Amino acid sequence: xxxxxxxxxxxxxxxxxxxxxxxxxxxxxxxxxxxxxxxxxxxxxxxxxxxxxxxxxxxxxxxxxxxxxxxxxxxxxxxxxxxxxxxxxxxxxxxxxxxxxxxxxxxxxxxxxxxxxxxxxxxxxxxxxxxxxxxxxxxxxxxxxxxxxxxxxxxxxxxxxxxxxxxxxxxxxxxxxxx
Amino acid sequence: xxxxxxxxxxxxxxxxxxxxxxxxxxxxxxxxxxxxxxxxxxxxxxxxxxxxxxxxxxxxxxxxxxxxxxxxxxxxxxxxxxxxxxxxxxxxxxxxxxxxxxxxxxxxxxxxxxxxxxxxxxxxxxxxxxxxxxxxxxxxxxxxxxxxxxxxxxxxxxxxxxxxxxxxxxxxxxxxxxxxxxxxxxxxxxxxxxxxxxxxxxxxxxxxxxxxxxxxxxxxxxxxxxxxxxxxxxxxxxxxxxxxxxxxxxxxxxxxxxxxxxxxxxxxxxxxxxxxxxxxxxxxxxxxxxxxxxxxxxxxxxxxxxxxxxxxxxxxxxxxxxxxxxxxxxxxxxxxxxxxxxxxxxxxxxxxxx
Amino acid sequence: xxxxxxxxxxxxxxxxxxxxxxxxxxxxxxxxxxxxxxxxxxxxxxxxxxxxxxxxxxxxxxxxxxxxxxxxxxxxxxxxxxxxxxxxxxxxxxxxxxxxxxxxxxxxxxxxxxxxxxxxxxxxxxxxxxxxxxxxxxxxxxxxxxxxxxxxxxxxxxxxxxxxx
Numbered sequence: 001x002x003x004x005x006x007x008x009x010x011x012x013x014x015x016x017x018x019x020x021x022x023x024x025x026x027x028x029x030x031x032x033x034x035x036x037x038x039x040x041x042x043x044x045x046x047x048x049x050x051x052x053x054x055x056x057x058x059x060x061x062x063x064x065x066x067x068x069x070x071x072x073x074x075x076x077x078x079x080x081x082x083x084x085x086x087x088x089x090x091x092x093x094x095x096x097x098x099x100x101x102x103x104x105x106x107x108x109x110x111x112x113x114x115x116x117x118x119x120x121x122x123x124x125x126x127x128x129x130x131x132x133x134x135x136x137x138x139x140x141x142x143x144x145x146x147x148x149x150x151x152x153x154x155x156x157x158x159x160x161x162x163x164x165x166x167x168x169x170x171x172x173x174x175x176x177x178x179x
Numbered sequence: 180x181x182x183x184x185x186x187x188x189x190x191x192x193x194x195x196x197x198x199x200x201x202x203x204x205x206x207x208x209x210x211x212x213x214x215x216x217x218x219x220x221x222x223x224x225x226x227x228x229x230x231x232x233x234x235x236x237x238x239x240x241x242x243x244x245x246x247x248x249x250x251x252x253x254x255x256x257x258x259x260x261x262x263x264x265x266x267x268x269x270x271x272x273x274x275x276x277x278x279x280x281x282x283x284x285x286x287x288x289x290x291x292x293x294x295x296x297x298x299x300x301x302x303x304x305x306x307x308x309x310x311x312x313x314x315x316x317x318x319x320x321x322x323x324x325x326x327x328x329x330x331x332x333x334x335x336x337x338x339x340x341x342x343x344x345x346x347x348x349x350x351x352x353x354x355x356x357x358x359x360x361x362x363x364x365x366x367x368x369x370x371x372x373x374x375x376x377x378x379x380x381x382x383x384x385x386x387x388x389x390x391x392x393x394x395x396x397x398x399x400x401x402x403x404x405x406x407x408x409x410x411x412x413x414x415x416x417x418x419x420x421x422x423x424x425x426x427x428x429x430x431x432x433x434x435x436x437x438x439x440x441x442x443x444x445x446x447x448x449x450x451x452x453x454x455x456x457x458x459x460x461x462x463x464x465x466x467x468x469x470x471x472x473x474x475x476x477x478x479x480x481x482x483x484x485x486x487x488x489x490x491x492x493x494x495x496x497x498x499x500x501x502x503x504x505x506x507x508x509x510x511x512x513x514x515x516x517x518x519x520x521x522x523x524x525x526x527x528x529x530x531x532x533x
Numbered sequence: 534x535x536x537x538x539x540x541x542x543x544x545x546x547x548x549x550x551x552x553x554x555x556x557x558x559x560x561x562x563x564x565x566x567x568x569x570x571x572x573x574x575x576x577x578x579x580x581x582x583x584x585x586x587x588x589x590x591x592x593x594x595x596x597x598x599x600x601x602x603x604x605x606x607x608x609x610x611x612x613x614x615x616x617x618x619x620x621x622x623x624x625x626x627x628x629x630x631x632x633x634x635x636x637x638x639x640x641x642x643x644x645x646x647x648x649x650x651x652x653x654x655x656x657x658x659x660x661x662x663x664x665x666x667x668x669x670x671x672x673x674x675x676x677x678x679x680x681x682x683x684x685x686x687x688x689x690x691x692x693x694x695x696x697x698x
Contacts (some may be wrong), residue, residue, distance in 0.1 A: 251561075254561070294585075294660050295660075295661070298592065301590045301592060302591045302596060303590055305595075305600075306591070306595065306596060308600050309568070309600070310598070310609070312600065316607045324607065328604065328607075331600055335600060338596075338597075356585075356661055521683070
């Protein structure tokens with residue numbers, strides 16, 4: 001099966017004298033490298049200039065709340081099932097009376113953990129989620145000194161009300177993909 | 180007495196310039212490497228990163244000094260010292276410019292005009308092997324020993340071709356080995372006997388093959404890519420300086436750049452007319468002698484810097500040789516080629532003179 | 534006066550380093566002090582105004598031959614423990630040979646007259662031109678014979694290094 005038309009037949013012919021001297025090849029190489037001296041540099045001076053993330057960049061997860069500040073997650077476990085790295089684990093609990101302002105659904109995740117060392121950032125969890133609860137964001141997982149600290153619980157994952165995380169770009173992207 | 184003071188000053192200045200150029204070669208290497216790879220390179224220390232060598236030096240000095248327990252301590256310390264000293268010693272016979280005239284007395288801008296100048300350079304370079312060998316052996320590490328053996332056999336092999344290619348130049352120079360007379364001869368006379376540009380009678384126009392051989396051998400002598408088999412990070416960790424740390428490692432790396440500076444200077448003196456430049460006699464007529472002398476020094480340094488750039492340019496273009504290829508090139512190509520070149524030069528010279 | 538001091542310093546250095554070559558237990562130190570010895574002898578050449586000889590001495594002996602010697606010594610990894618025990622017969626033979634050499638040296642020293650040192654007046658004595666001229670006129674035959682010797686040594690090395698077929 002031919003995949004591309006770039007394939008070339010390998011030939012082992014005798015090298016000509018010019019090829020065996022290597023000097024023409026060396027000069028060709030030198031001219032290539034000297035051209036790069038005048039090219040535009042690809043480097044970004046990081047702390048001052050930051051590279052823009054793609055709108056669909058898959059970084060640290062967030063557990064969303066709805067407009068009234070209630071957690072969307074209903075602990076259905078679809079994300080954990082879909083996760084190929086088995087990084088997600090959760091405990092479900094029933095919503096008590098008087099907790100309606102905390103959880104949107106009648107069942108919620110009492111414990112929700114993602115092991116960031118196991119996670120491969122494939123994004124299958126957000127595709128599996130029926131409740132718009134989990135999204136991957138463009139935040140980068142910070143480095144830690146111990147492995148245990150990479151197991152992120154609800155305290156890290158659930159978004160804070162005063163610091164909401166915008167996932168509208170991703171939602172738009174998924175609506176394009178799914179429709 | 181004033182001569183002694185002048186020579187002492189000259190030695191001091193050359194010493195400082197060698198160290199300064201070596202320091203800025205490290206910066207230049209990183210910068211050029213970056214530019215050739217579409218990067219920016221070090222640019223944080225000072226404007227455009229020009230204070231980077233100072234930062235590197237301070238880092239080297241403050242690093243922990245580790246001497247392996249199983250090493251031979253005296254030889255371990257002696258290795259980098261020898262390498263550095265031999266690297267610095269070579270600059271003594273290089274004529275840096277036209278003589279300066281201070282209050283009626285002429286001072287040669289050359290530390291020692293000995294009649295065996297170029298042989299002195301070859302001799303001192305051949306001693307540089309000891310620094311590498313002693314360092315590599317004293318580390319008591321097989322990678323270091325392998326690197327040292329590779330480096331020294333490579334340097335011995337290429338010294339022969341280097342010396343042979345120089346002989347062609349010596350023949351053209353009436354058998355004088357003094358670098359000063361070589362440079363002076365390149366500043367007088369007409370190119371090919373009829374092109375009359377003063378100070379342009381360079382040896383490279385007569386001896387391109389010898390120049391090529393000398394250049395390749397200079398790369399091998401300095402352990403630079405494509406002949407950096409002594410270090411070859413990907414095979415030998417770091418070669419002969421695997422076990423070195425702190426400023427002793429710094430000395431090795433530094434001396435390598437000084438070697439590069441000196442070999443650039445020798446190449447420009449032997450083949451590119453040293454301090455001579457086109458139109459030198461015209462300038463001598465219209466400007467005072469001392470100013471022309473300073474211009475000639477600047478011209479020599481321009482040539483040296485170009486060749487240092489060329490060394491780096493080659494480094495970031497050509498991959499490393501395999502060891503058998505290296506030896507085959509040295510013994511089966513460069514050696515016979517330089518001998519044939521020498522014989523042809525001699526024959527042509529005899530034909531011209533009769 | 535100054536050159537006399539330098540002469541005595543160089544002589545002391547060369548004798549001392551030569552003694553270290555013989556008496557040092559570590560072969561590496563022997564090789565290194567032999568290099569120092571060669572250097573001090575090259576210094577003597579310079580004092581005699583023979584710069585060419587001095588630098589060729591350094592290039593050939595210190596620069597090439599001693600590197601090869603150092604090579605072998607480093608690769609062989611000679612220690613005191615691995616040194617084979619020598620039988621008494623070899624020791625006696627060594628003493629006899631050494632004594633004979635000593636005797637020859639003493640006899641030749643007794644009959645020879647030490648020449649009075651005259652500092653060279655002709656400054657061009659040690660240059661390449663004069664050395665080359667005397668090699669290719671007065672000493673042409675020994676020069677050519679020694680080159681034949683080198684050729685035969687090289688051919689011998691090639692034959693030894695060649696693989697058995």
